[in-house]
Every structure is written in C-alpha cells, then in structure tokens.
Amino acid sequence: MQHTLEQFFRALRAADVRISPAEAIDASRAVLVTGYGDRELFKDALCVTLAKTADEVDRFEGVFETFFSRDLVTLPPGGKDSEQGEPSEQDMAQAEGSPLAQAVLQGDATAIQQVMEAAAARANVADIRLTTQRSRLTRRLLEEMGLEEIERIIANARRMPDGQGEGLANRLDEARRSLFEQAQTYVGRQHDLYAAGSARELREERLLRKQLNADGGVDPVDYVLMQAMVKKMAKRLAAKYSRRRRTARRGHLDVRKTLRRSMGYGGVPFEILWKVKKVDKPSIVAICDVSKSVAASAQFLLTFLYSLNEVVERMEAFAFSGRMISVNDILDDHGVDTAILKVLQQIGFQQTDYGRSLQDFAEQHLDKIDRRTTVIFLGDGRSNFADPRLDIMRQIHDRARAVIWLNPEPESYWSQGDSVMHRYARFCHVAKQCGNLEQLERIIEDVLRSYVPH
Structure with missing residues (x-):
C-alpha cells in the first residue's frame, strides 16, 4: 500500500498540491493509525496532513476521487450473464494458458482489475506525459495484460471443425472490444492524474x-497564466532571499565582545554576544515606459517587484509616455493587475518623450535616489528624435547604487531609427535585453543577489 500512497502523492503534486517529504511521512503515519477500511476516515486523514489551503483542498478532493475510483471499470461479457451462457469445460480448457481469458470467461471483474493494474505497472502507464501517448500506452497495456493470448485463442477457436469453437471465439471477441474500451478509460484516468502537471x-x-x-500582444488566456507565473517566481525569490537574511542574523560567537562584557561579572559570561552580518534590503525605484510597445512588459515588471515586498525595503514606481507620474497610489488602490489601465487613462496615447519624462522626474523625485537605491528603467529608448536629456541620466547614475535598464528590443536595434538606447547605456551599470519572463526573473535575481551580507 505504501507504493499506492507514493503514487497518490505524485498525482497530488501534478495537480499543484505542494507536498514536502515531511508531509508525506506524516500522511503515511496518519494512515497507519486510521487504516484503510473506512474510506471517508482514510480520505480525511490524508486531507488534513497534505492540503494547506482551500484551493488545495478542492484539488485534493478531485485527485482523491479520480485516483481511488474503481466504479469506472465495467465487467466484460462472460459467465452466466453472457448471451452465450456459462462457459463449458472445453472453453475453459482452451483458455488454460491465459489467466486473463479465464477471468473473462468466469466474469471475474476483480481478477481483471488486478491483472490490469499489474500490467499498468509493467507498462509504466503512470509515466504518461502527453495526450499523444494515450493510444500507444493503451496498446502496450493490453499487450501486458495478455491480449495476444486472447487473440491466439480466438484464432484457434475459429479454426475448429463444424463451428465448435464459434461460441468461445464470439465470447472472447466481444470481451476483447470491452477490454479495449476499459484500457482506454484506465489510461485516460492516468493521463488526468499525472499528465496535467506536465502539460x-x-x-x-x-x-x-x-x-x-x-506583434499581436499576449493572448488573454496566456496573460492570466503569465501573471500567476510572475507572482510564483517572485514568491520563490522572496523565500530564497528571506532565508539568506535569517541566516545572516544568526551570526557567530563574538569572543572578544563576550569576554569584554563578562568583565563586569567577574569573568563569568552571563551575556553572549554574536557577530551578526547585516543584509540590506533592496531599495528600488522603477521607471517604466507604458507606451503601447512596452506596456505588457511594464505590467509584468511591476507585478514582479510588488510581489517582492518581503525582501524589498522601499519600492517607488513611476510611469511615463509623454509625461511622467508616480503610480504608487494607483498601484495601492487598484492593484497591479488593473493599475496599467488606470495609468494609461492618465498618460496613455501620448507621443513618447524620454527627455521630457526624465525632466519631470528630476524636478519632482530626484531626491528619492541615494547610494542605497537601485534604479530600474524599462523602455525601448525610442524618444521620437526629442532631446534625450543625457545630463539627467548622468545625475541618476551618480546618485544611485546601480542603474539597470531593461529593453525589450534586441541590442542590434539600440542605435537604429529614433532609438537613443546606445547613448543611455553609457550611464547604466547594466543594460540588457529583457523581452520575456525568463530574462526578467534572471535580472531581478541579480539585483537581489547584489545586496550581499556584509
């Protein structure tokens, strides 16, 4: 039964129910106490040890019913319920070399189920990953069950003189079709259990x-999933760098300070002092171009940064197309998912002017940048041939801890047409192409990694 539990844990993980090794051990111990006889008690014991949220409980319910369901298995024709009546001794003798054929003729559904599950283990049906594998694995499952032996018995029965084996052949041929449907259903259930996560x-x-x-933007269905992916990536990075700060706070014994403090107690070390490493939280200023060509990237960047609230000390966000505005209040009031639409209502549909926007920032917000601040620009650097105000970029560079520019366009475009990205890059500590979520995650992690213990 332990193997069955392990397969059930696999199915839960494929359904995005997070199960740690410790939780799997707790579930196994709970089942040892409750036993397997009472289905509801068995289910509740697993649920309370494995599902942590309401969503996970819902997913657990679905996986449990699918995994432990046996009512989908139909009894192939055979035995006294068959149109041909009960099999004769001669029929049973013909099927002597095939346990599956004997189970079919006797109408033993339990034996057929056991044969199918044992064959599924040999055929590695649980390793299914793609829908296109279903047909191949169905045939392989039937072969492992002994379908070829049944086909041999059918062929031999049809060759018997005077139609003596016609009844046996028809009975097994009907059972073969039923077994095929049953195997398809079984493989389909395995696909639902294990392949959903792979897909x-x-x-x-x-x-x-x-x-x-x-061109064409992001499909709305993909957009929702990508927003969830960004939040998941941010949560993973937040957990990683929160652990690093906790480790730094533990410190090591500071022998010198401990001995000095113990002088007041006659040399007895009543107070233990530790060497504690200090880890700065990043202070980030994000300046995003929200013109039509860059709006999607801006929303994902802001979602990422605002999901890092555990490891970011201060987050200031600004958006511009023709003029620049602070969007902190908009983000706080409406959330990242709808904030970009609100921002576009205020400053959207304007001709992009990087120089004018930088001037707005310098006049109103330059004092928000200090030696602890990382400034992240997101934009394509295309300013419609207006003055790029490189002097302001130099000021930002000189005041900030680091200036990072994320450009959705390839570097080969940075000096073409109205792009002044190659000129802005001189005042950036890092200037990289960032056109997809993978590149975005890598760059944000580099920012967090730069705030090392000291």
Missing part, C-alpha cells in the same frame, strides 16, 4: 520564453 509545465516553459511585446 502545465510545458506550457509555462513556452510562456517563459514568449516575447512580451510581439
């Missing part, structure tokens, strides 16, 4: 590399 992973891998500002 989601493949889709997420594709979306990680999808160009955010490609």
Whole structure:
C-alpha cells in the first residue's frame, strides 16, 4: 500500500498540491493509525496532513476521487450473464494458458482489475506525459495484460471443425472490444492524474520564453497564466532571499565582545554576544515606459517587484509616455493587475518623450535616489528624435547604487531609427535585453543577489 500512497502523492503534486517529504511521512503515519477500511476516515486523514489551503483542498478532493475510483471499470461479457451462457469445460480448457481469458470467461471483474493494474505497472502507464501517448500506452497495456493470448485463442477457436469453437471465439471477441474500451478509460484516468502537471509545465516553459511585446500582444488566456507565473517566481525569490537574511542574523560567537562584557561579572559570561552580518534590503525605484510597445512588459515588471515586498525595503514606481507620474497610489488602490489601465487613462496615447519624462522626474523625485537605491528603467529608448536629456541620466547614475535598464528590443536595434538606447547605456551599470519572463526573473535575481551580507 505504501507504493499506492507514493503514487497518490505524485498525482497530488501534478495537480499543484505542494507536498514536502515531511508531509508525506506524516500522511503515511496518519494512515497507519486510521487504516484503510473506512474510506471517508482514510480520505480525511490524508486531507488534513497534505492540503494547506482551500484551493488545495478542492484539488485534493478531485485527485482523491479520480485516483481511488474503481466504479469506472465495467465487467466484460462472460459467465452466466453472457448471451452465450456459462462457459463449458472445453472453453475453459482452451483458455488454460491465459489467466486473463479465464477471468473473462468466469466474469471475474476483480481478477481483471488486478491483472490490469499489474500490467499498468509493467507498462509504466503512470509515466504518461502527453495526450499523444494515450493510444500507444493503451496498446502496450493490453499487450501486458495478455491480449495476444486472447487473440491466439480466438484464432484457434475459429479454426475448429463444424463451428465448435464459434461460441468461445464470439465470447472472447466481444470481451476483447470491452477490454479495449476499459484500457482506454484506465489510461485516460492516468493521463488526468499525472499528465496535467506536465502539460502545465510545458506550457509555462513556452510562456517563459514568449516575447512580451510581439506583434499581436499576449493572448488573454496566456496573460492570466503569465501573471500567476510572475507572482510564483517572485514568491520563490522572496523565500530564497528571506532565508539568506535569517541566516545572516544568526551570526557567530563574538569572543572578544563576550569576554569584554563578562568583565563586569567577574569573568563569568552571563551575556553572549554574536557577530551578526547585516543584509540590506533592496531599495528600488522603477521607471517604466507604458507606451503601447512596452506596456505588457511594464505590467509584468511591476507585478514582479510588488510581489517582492518581503525582501524589498522601499519600492517607488513611476510611469511615463509623454509625461511622467508616480503610480504608487494607483498601484495601492487598484492593484497591479488593473493599475496599467488606470495609468494609461492618465498618460496613455501620448507621443513618447524620454527627455521630457526624465525632466519631470528630476524636478519632482530626484531626491528619492541615494547610494542605497537601485534604479530600474524599462523602455525601448525610442524618444521620437526629442532631446534625450543625457545630463539627467548622468545625475541618476551618480546618485544611485546601480542603474539597470531593461529593453525589450534586441541590442542590434539600440542605435537604429529614433532609438537613443546606445547613448543611455553609457550611464547604466547594466543594460540588457529583457523581452520575456525568463530574462526578467534572471535580472531581478541579480539585483537581489547584489545586496550581499556584509
């Protein structure tokens, strides 16, 4: 039964129910106490040890019913319920070399189920990953069950003189069709249990590399999933760098300070002092171009940064197309998902002017930048041939800890047409192409990594 539990844990993980090794051990211990006889008690014991949220409880319910369901298995024709009546001794003798054929003739559904599950283990049906594998695995499952032996018995029965084996052949032929449908159903259930996670992973891998500002934009269905992916990536980075700060706070014994403090107690170290490493939280100023060509990237960047509230000390966000405004209040009031639409209502549909926007920032917000601040620009650097105000970029560079520019366009475009990106790049500590979520995650992690313990 332990193998069955492990397969059930696999199915839950494929359904995006997070199960740690410790939780799997707790669930196994709970089942040892409750036993397997009472289905509801068994289910509740697993649920309370494995599902942590309401969403996970819902997913657990669906996976449990699918995984432990046996009512989908139909009894193939045979035995006294068959149109041909009960099998004769001669029929049973013909099927002597095939346990599956004997179970079919006797109408033993339990034996057929056991044969199917044992064959599924040998055929590695649980390793299904793609819908296109269903037909091949169905045939492989039937072969492992002994379908070829049944086909041999059918062929031999049809060759018997005077139609003596016609009844046996018809009975087994009807059972073969039923077994095929049953095997298809079984493989389909395995696909639902184990392949859903793989399909989601493949889709997420594709979306990680999808160009955010490609022609046609992002499909609305993909957009929702990509927003969830960004939040998940941010949560992963937040957990990673929160652990680093906790480790830094533990410190090591400071022998010198401990001995000095103990002088007041006659040399007895009543107070233990530790060497504590200090880890600065990033202070980030994000300046985003929200013109039509860059709006999608801006929304994903802001979603990412605002989801890092555990590891970011201060987050200031600004948006511009023709003029620049602070969007902190808009983000706080409406959330990142709808904030870009609100911003576009205020400053959208204007001719992009980087120089004018930088001047707005310098006049109103330059004092928000100090030596602890990382400034992240997001934009394509196309200023419609207006003055790029490189002097302000130099001021920002000189005041900030680091200036990072994320450009959705390839570097080969940075000096073409009205792009002045090659001129802005001189005042950036990092200037990189950032056209998809994978590149965005890598760059944000580099920012967090730069705030090392000291």
